[in-house]
Amino acid sequence: MVFTDTDAVFDFNPMIAPHRQDPHLFYRAARERPISLSPSIGAYMVSRCADIRAVLDDPTTFSSAAAVPLMYDNPPEVVEVLKAGNVPETTAVVNEDEPGHRQMRALFDAAVRGARVRAMLPLMHRRAGELIDGFTGATADLVSEYAIPYVQAIISAVIGFPPEDTEQIQVWTDDVTTLWNPLAPLEDRVASARRMGDYTRYLQDLIDDRKADPRDDMISVLVHGANGFPGVSDDYVHNIVRGAARVAGFDTTRDAITATVLVALQNPAVRAGIIDDPARTIPKVTEEVQRRDAPHRGLFRIATREVELGGTVLAKGSLLLLLFGSANRDETVFPDPDAVDLSRPNVHDHLAFGTGLHACPGAPLARAEIRVALQTLFGRLPGLRLADGYTPTYVASYFFRGLESLYVSTHDRLVQSRGLSHRTI
Template sequence: MTSTDTADADAAFDFNPMVSPHREDPHLFYRAARERPITLSPSIGAYMVSRYADIKTVLDDPDTFSSAAALPMIYDNPPEVVAELEAGNVPETTMVVNEDEPRHRQMRALFDAGVSGARVRALLPLMKQRAGELVDGFTGGAADLVSEYAIPYVQTIINAVIGFPPEDTDRIQAWTDDVAMLWNPLAPVGDRVAAARRMGDYTRYLQEQIDDRRARPREDMISALVHGANGFPGLSDDYIHNIIRGAARVAGFDTTRDAITATVLVALQDPAVRDRIAEDPNRTIMKVTEEALRRDAPHRGLFRITTREVELGGTVLPQGAVLLLLFGSANRDETVFPDPDAVDLDRPNTHDHVAFGKGLHTCPGAPLARAEIRVALQTLFDQLPGLRLAEDYEPTYIASYFFRGLESLRVVW
């Protein structure tokens, strides 16, 4: 095959999670990608890293594979989008996930303070209360567990972690959706312009919260970022804006929402799994959670950028190459997880999944997310013992650049 033929083949072998068929089933691409050399996606503008071993190599070598490109910068948008951001005086800095050492250490320590083990334990009563309220509010023997359960439940918890007032939930969610839109280079430019136009209001709102915590600190993430924690001083306001609106609110909401519904779907699709939950709910729910995180990772992946020329999986990558680490593909790599598409609650290496990353940038919110998932499932199956999928239900998935989530999860009981 000539170099031109190879380039044409690579261009045809593209990945776009916003449209069919990859929106419905990205594993069509993942399975094929694992059998090919690492390939550049024209749509994404990055090399697709799909094999578990290659992704682990990247995660274990942060000096060669920098996190500076982990998430897009909103100011990397087209000029008309940037003009709206500038008009709203919207700040932009790196986030925890974009930092390499040594700067990463301080930012991670402050972020960790907001989602510490003690903080997670303190939130358990709120989790149980909110989950119970939502289930009690179901009517007519049917519900959509995305819109009526996972979304309001996770909103309540992540807003409490950050320190947002409950009454501001709707507008915070709208702004959060705008941030996700601005991260998405495949979204229509007009939609990104509209999102950028609203970011000025979000900036002013966040600054009010920061100023309030500077005068009146509380037990929340905003206060930790303002005043410092774990032996590190606080951050500048611009950094706090970026961490709260991005790594905390977007990632802390979307991934947990999608993990909850994916785990419930796994439990309801397999009668044997449902029976095991009934027999031993606490132990089984933990097993279902990990297997669902492996099989249906809620976060598609993060970017890395090479700091030098390097060979990865047989492909020589130049310095400055952008990589997209496809965690969902690694989690179904048949060389690591036999029969990877199956649900196996007794899989001996389930915890080797990379749904929350690995190494230096392992998701700091993973313990919080696992607690949210556990309480959400315990409440559902305890209060609705007859829970089952609606008879005509077929899973469909949101059009999302970063996240893999159900559009709805219709159940009856």
């Protein structure tokens, strides 16, 4: 394919305006064009649902080896600091092709599905209630005061992190995402690399502890094995825990919860359904919001041979970014894609959790977290509304799309505490 000057300026940069606030400006235009190279990302932007599914259905032609960047792919200044800290790095679960993917995926599944999800439900209910009890003012930020501490508590319990270490673990987790982000300033990446040595030593202490004293947590599963597979090496435990588990298990669920609450507060019928019939409404609104406002922007693939995709010939070694958020609003698959439609018949065809070989193993856990967060919030605060003057703004993030804040009025709860009905407000 021959590129023109117009192609060169057809760029996507989710860190800055206008795509930071509304990436769908780019997505809509991209779906009308041949697959193009983004100079900022350094990859071809795959935006149409059919093209993305074609890639996901052909892991032989489109390798997952570069699904997320490696820390050691950073500039020499960063790599030098990582080496000094003895920071290990292997391929992550999401970066593995078959057959290596099979063992790590089986262990990951054992740690985040079925009985383990059910075992987390009491913690979910308890933590959600505690956080709502902590809303002491007339307004609350549901990002910092609800979604963040709620998801942190759950993912820490799943992995096996002591709850008292949550604040420090979050700093290290943010460092990992910074090191994955080729658009982050170099000085920020160097600073994050310096802290990775401490994170490595901390994780190794937990790994050594679980070797001697297994517990009911992900670290123990990865160390000792499950589902008929043996455990993995310490280096793999480091990579899985700090990446696929802690980063993906936190950011996406946090953003999914706040996106769903925002949609409910902006749509009176949706909110009424959550309050009056939560068992029926919450699963529907969860899937529709995952489709409409996917919290994860997408993953990379590498072409293992020359191949044509969506009318564009890609050379062997070409890097592609699969824009799941764009596929989820593809007009050819989801009519009136920007609308919130709880009766959408094909809503489960969305790609917010991926599909195929690398479909998100944590999807059942995330859905449970979202359900409990919504049911508890609207059950306790049925008069909840957006704070006066609130306007949604979004974080500058390479991989994730999430609200910076979600300010709501909690006046209803204060009135109820005096024995009055919220209908008197």
